[in-house]
Amino acid sequence: MIEILKQPWPWYVAGVIAGLTVPALLLLGNRHFGISSSLRHICASCFPANIKFFKYDWKKEAWNMFFVGGIVLGAVIATAWLADPNPVQVAPALADELASYGVADYQSMVPADLFDWKYLLTPRSFILIVVGGFLVGFGTRYAGGCTSGHAIMGLSNLQLPSLIATMSFMAGGFIMANLILPHILSL
């Protein structure tokens, strides 16, 4: 059993568990699945700076921070006891393309050739980590949610704004991955 769990899980297993997170949070306490809000709660609790957007009773949203803490802990558990010793398998076309940028380390799902402390101050890693992170935080809040709040929770509740947001996420991703990222990786 444990050997099966150690292998990468197929998409339908992950999809069912991620989908069941929606009713689990609703049934446990009428909570709507959403993760990017946690970033707002951190701002509200640590740096509200008299900004109206951060003036609310963030303690009522403490559940969200517990949920995020659980995600981190779950990742620790998966890495400590369920790790797959084999290299990450990727599409050959992607591997060919990445090789031309010197990205060839497949030991981790977070490529060590790009996302490592020793490369943080190189132009391409700095852009991917710092600018990329900023866009995730700014964009999700401006859009009113992320993949969980819009693409999963919002679409589950048949919300048109969430469908528009999800299509925008995908459009931004296609533009970056195909048109801009090659230039960043070449730096």
Added chain:
Amino acid sequence: MENTIEASAPATTPEVNTDFEVRSLDAMCINDSQISHPWWYNLKYAAVGIFFGITLVKAEVISWFRIQEMFRLQSFHMYGVIGTAVMVGALSVWLIKRFKVKTIFGEQIDFQQKKFTKGNVIGGLLFGLGWAMTGACPGPLFAQVGTGATVIIVAILSAIAGTWTYGFLRERLPH
């Protein structure tokens, strides 16, 4: 003496944002429970997070490579994960609405209609750019740190700065 204190109290209470549209727009504070529980009741949400976090890692949703494949149409994997999640989620929401299922504490489960804003498009595009760069949306960012990729803490701090900047500029941005 007591009266003076009471009279001055509201003036010192920090202004609380009660604008429903602002709140509903951001999917928060909208389901105020009438029951107050001790803090450790929140541990049940941590338990759900643990299952979700393990799944994100084991199904390679946190993989930068998987996200690149998705945005290059080189693999069905991520479309399968998100598509299945939406189908299971939608069926669950339908069942909860259809049978008026209550929470485990007997409270009514509420759903809100989201209101379209230009932010859904502009913010969505900006998030999409960031998603393809970091190879992670907010959930996977946290999970990546849990797998030992500690440099991603910098990306999370930057995401917090991005969220703060949005809050700072909010009144001046088109919505």
